[in-house]
Amino acid sequence: xxxxxxxxxxxxxxxxxxxxxxxxxxxxxxxxxxxxxxxxxxxxxxxxxxxxxxxxxxxxxxxxxxxxxxxxxxxxxxxxxxxxxxxxxxxxxxxxxxxx
Numbered sequence: 001x002x003x004x005x006x007x008x009x010x011x012x013x014x015x016x017x018x019x020x021x022x023x024x025x026x027x028x029x030x031x032x033x034x035x036x037x038x039x040x041x042x043x044x045x046x047x048x049x050x051x052x053x054x055x056x057x058x059x060x061x062x063x064x065x066x067x068x069x070x071x072x073x074x075x076x077x078x079x080x081x082x083x084x085x086x087x088x089x090x091x092x093x094x095x096x097x098x099x100x
Contacts, residue, residue: 001055012040016070
């Protein structure tokens with residue numbers, strides 16, 4: 001384990017829950033880069049595999065935490081991208097589905 005790896009993962013780790021909350025609260029994907037998020041997701045998968053195969057330590061838990069958060073971010077992206085108008089369009093669409 002490197003202190004630099006741990007610091008990087010913790011800094012990213014604090015950012016992803018904020019991103020997930022923002023998409024969930026606004027119900028909008030405006031300004032979100034799918035390509036960027038996808039490459040970050042691939043990076044966490046690679047880091048997790050490396051930790052599992054070559055260097056098992058407590059940092060693996062941070063990789064998994066970040067991977068789960070980025071996965072949630074991607075899932076919300078694909079869910080809410082159907083609503084280009086953000087929160088109002090999402091609420092109207094959901095209300096229409098439940099009403100009829």
